[in-house]
Amino acid sequence: MxxxxxxxxxxxxxxxxxxxxxxxxxxxxxxxxxxxxxxxxxxxxxxxxxxxxxxxxxxxAEVEVQPVQLIRAADQSEWHDPDTGFVRRMISPPARGFKAELIEGRLPAGAVIDYPQPPVRGMEQHMWMLSGVLDFTVDGVEHRLHKGDMLRFHLYGATRFSCPGPHAAHYLIAICEP
Known part of the structure; x- marks a missing residue:
């Protein structure tokens, strides 16, 4: 890094x-x-x-010269946020020739992460809740997501991830390049 x-x-x-x-x-x-x-x-x-x-x-992620098709669980990199305890696993990392990525997120109960602006305006994302509850605010609109809920959006403004608990929020996000 x-x-x-x-x-x-x-x-x-x-x-x-x-x-x-x-x-x-x-x-x-x-x-x-x-x-x-x-x-x-x-x-x-x-x-x-x-x-x-x-x-x-x-x-x-480090962009691979020749992306692999099969990414074993042991080879999926994780990143841990030292401030919030948030864990981000790159299930399908960015790679040359692919426009989508799949990311697993785990946000501990009580944790909050604010992103004041999007990394890429208009980026398409699909978020699917696996367990727990997540209060997710995108472009000023808050959505309370529960297990099985799916939210899809184009990202133009600030976002907030907040886990009210009592359990961690566990979700998948598909990111699609514009």
Missing amino acids: VERLAALREERGMSLEELATASGISRATLSRLERGESSPTAALLGKLCAVYGMPMSRLI
């Missing part, structure tokens, strides 16, 4: 100061992230995604 964050900034010809201004993340925090001295939170990654114009999974 460390190399990926630094490479993205360098690919765009941005200084740490320019990225700090564009993302609203302090220069010191960005520097610590790029040196691997601290782990990024979901909120920080969301801000970086908005600057880079890419879904979080593209930011996290």
Whole structure:
């Protein structure tokens, strides 16, 4: 992840100061992230995604040269948000030649994650609840999702993931590139 964050900034010809201004993340925090001295939170990654114009999974994952067809459970990478306890598993990660991704999310009871802006405006998403309850706000409209519920939308504004409990919210999200 460390190399990926630094490479993205360098690919765009941005200084740490320019990225700090564009993302609203302090220069010191960005520097610590790029040196691997601290782990990024979901909120920080969301801000970086908005600057880079890419879904979080593209930011996290290393794009394979030749994508595999079968992705064993043991090979599906997980990312843990140190602030909220949120766990994100890349079931079908981004890959060259594929426009959709499948992501599993687990948000602990009481946890809240806010993304002030979308990483890519208009991005199509499909969210399917596997268990628990999730209060999901998209573009100012809150939806209470229960097991079996499915919400599909195009993402244009802020989002909020909130798990009221008493159990973790467990869901799948399909992300489709525009």
